[in-house]
Amino acid sequence: MSGPDDAARIAVLDAADRLFYGKGVQAVGMDELRSEAGISLKRIYALFSSKDEILRQVLTRRNEEWTRRVLAHASTATTPRDKLLSVYDFLEEWFREDDFRGCAFINSFGELGSVDPEVASFARHHKESFQRYLAEVAKTSGAPDYLAPQLALLAEGAQTTAAISGTADAAAQARAAAATLIDAALAATAA
Amino acid sequence: MSGPDDAARIAVLDAADRLFYGKGVQAVGMDELRSEAGISLKRIYALFSSKDEILRQVLTRRNEEWTRRVLAHASTATTPRDKLLSVYDFLEEWFREDDFRGCAFINSFGELGSVDPEVASFARHHKESFQRYLAEVAKTSGAPDYLAPQLALLAEGAQTTAAISGTADAAAQARAAAATLIDAALAATAA
DNA sequence: TATCCTAGAGAACGATAGTTCTCAGCGCAA
DNA sequence: TTGCGCTGAGAACTATCGTTCTCTAGGATA
Numbered sequence: 077m078s079g080p081d082d083a084a085r086i087a088v089l090d091a092a093d094r095l096f097y098g099k100g101v102q103a104v105g106m107d108e109l110r111s112e113a114g115i116s117l118k119r120i121y122a123l124f125s126s127k128d129e130i131l132r133q134v135l136t137r138r139n140e141e142w143t144r145r146v147l148a149h150a151s152t153a154t155t156p157r158d159k160l161l162s163v164y165d166f167l168e169e170w171f172r173e174d175d176f177r178g179c180a181f182i183n184s185f186g187e188l189g190s191v192d193p194e195v196a197s198f199a200r201h202h203k204e205s206f207q208r209y210l211a212e213v214a215k216t217s218g219a220p221d222y223l224a225p226q227l228a229l230l231a232e233g234a235q236t237t238a239a240i241s242g243t244a245d246a247a248a249q250a251r252a253a254a255a256t257l258i259d260a261a262l263a264a265t266a267a
Numbered sequence: 268m269s270g271p272d273d274a275a276r277i278a279v280l281d282a283a284d285r286l287f288y289g290k291g292v293q294a295v296g297m298d299e300l301r302s303e304a305g306i307s308l309k310r311i312y313a314l315f316s317s318k319d320e321i322l323r324q325v326l327t328r329r330n331e332e333w334t335r336r337v338l339a340h341a342s343t344a345t346t347p348r349d350k351l352l353s354v355y356d357f358l359e360e361w362f363r364e365d366d367f368r369g370c371a372f373i374n375s376f377g378e379l380g381s382v383d384p385e386v387a388s389f390a391r392h393h394k395e396s397f398q399r400y401l402a403e404v405a406k407t408s409g410a411p412d413y414l415a416p417q418l419a420l421l422a423e424g425a426q427t428t429a430a431i432s433g434t435a436d437a438a439a440q441a442r443a444a445a446a447t448l449i450d451a452a453l454a455a456t457a458a
Numbered sequence: 459t460a461t462c463c464t465a466g467a468g469a470a471c472g473a474t475a476g477t478t479c480t481c482a483g484c485g486c487a488a
Numbered sequence: 489t490t491g492c493g494c495t496g497a498g499a500a501c502t503a504t505c506g507t508t509c510t511c512t513a514g515g516a517t518a
Binding site: 098099100102103177178181182183184185186187188189190191196199200203204222225226228229230231232233234235236237239240241242245246249250252253256257260 | 289290291293294368369372373374375376377378379380381382387390391394395413416417419420421422423424425426427428430431432433436437440441443444447448451
Binding site: 293296297298308309312317318 | 504505506507508509
């Protein structure tokens with residue numbers, strides 16, 4: 077099941093994720109990726125057809141990891157309201173990490189979205205799946221349909237704001253705003 | 268005051284703005300810029316010291332234009348509340364433009380922010396000046412200080428969401444959320 | 459008219475990218 | 489021991505980039 081190929085594949089993807097996320101895709105050369113991964117170029121090209129293919133797999137993994145962390149935080153909450161708010165707790169934790177540099181999908185979209193339709197598609201699917209998740213949880217809370225997109229906007233805004241400002245403040249601001257919006261939406265439904 | 272140099276400078280900056288915004292900075296070569304502007308490379312390099320310098324001036328103009336449009340929409344509103352909401356009307360108008368591709372500063376930050384500190388600085392200043400503007404207007408409305416950053420998050424989120432989804436829906440969603448947050452904040456103050 | 463200055467078109471240059479190729483060295487089978 | 493096949497390091501190749509240089513032509517001036 078797992079051989080030396082898998083270990084090498086993972087080493088390349090780990091290194092590519094670090095470098096692409098940290099410096100931008102185009103700013104990282106294959107030689108640098110080779111050094112960081114400790115895998116020869118020949119072997120890298122035996123495992124992946126191109127740099128673009130590596131990027132695709134990196135983005136796929138990022139999406140899975142992101143979803144995993146969102147769900148992990150949600151699992152500690154009991155009410156739908158707390159599940160929704162736990163998203164912003166996850167954001168706060170993420171923003172405080174040393175290597176935080178914004179959302180990889182937004183960054184990739186800004187860098188390559190207009191030139192590589194596949195990157196644009198990855199970003200779209202990532203954001204859509206997050207919106208679907210919020211819509212599901214919001215539905216169980218009994219809130220009207222308009223709530224989930226509003227909460228998504230706060231999360232998106234917090235990510236770009238945290239990245240550009242270099243601070244984690246946006247997470248708490250987004251959380252407070254989300255609480256207000258959730259309560260207003262639930263009150264509107266109850267009425 | 269204005270000579271052939273100014274006309275050429277403006278032609279280069281107009282072309283660079285279109286191309287950089289539409290395709291990304293690194294995806295546009297100087298030859299392509301030369302063709303689009305109709306100005307020879309020699310003349311371009313007589314007017315600008317480098318491609319980076321052109322990008323700096325493009326971003327400076329974008330910031331001014333953005334501010335101008337925000338203020339223009341605000342001037343049609345009478346109450347502070349409507350002035351705040353007019354931001355999202357501006358966003359809706361912007362999102363519907365054919366060449367809309369998200370916020371140029373967010374895109375540039377994603378592409379070059381980690382490699383070119385000056386680009387990161389431009390993005391930071393652009394976002395800060397917008398936040399200051401929101402804070403000023405919010406203050407005249409009597410709302411607590413926490414309102415303006417919340418409204419900024421909605422605007423930021425709307426921009427990235429509209430860019431990635433390719434629709435203008437986010438503007439109206441952000442506007443509705445902003446109205447809820449404003450009213451909640453004003454009610455909290457009145458109480 | 460002869461000369462000089464300017465300016466444009468695009469070739470040239472040096473750097474760097476992604477990708478492929480060469481070649482030397484190692485392990486293993488017979 | 490001998491030969492074979494795989495692997496890794498990195499040179500080579502091709503393309504493209506930002507920037508500079510060359511060369512030509514045209515217009516103004518004396």
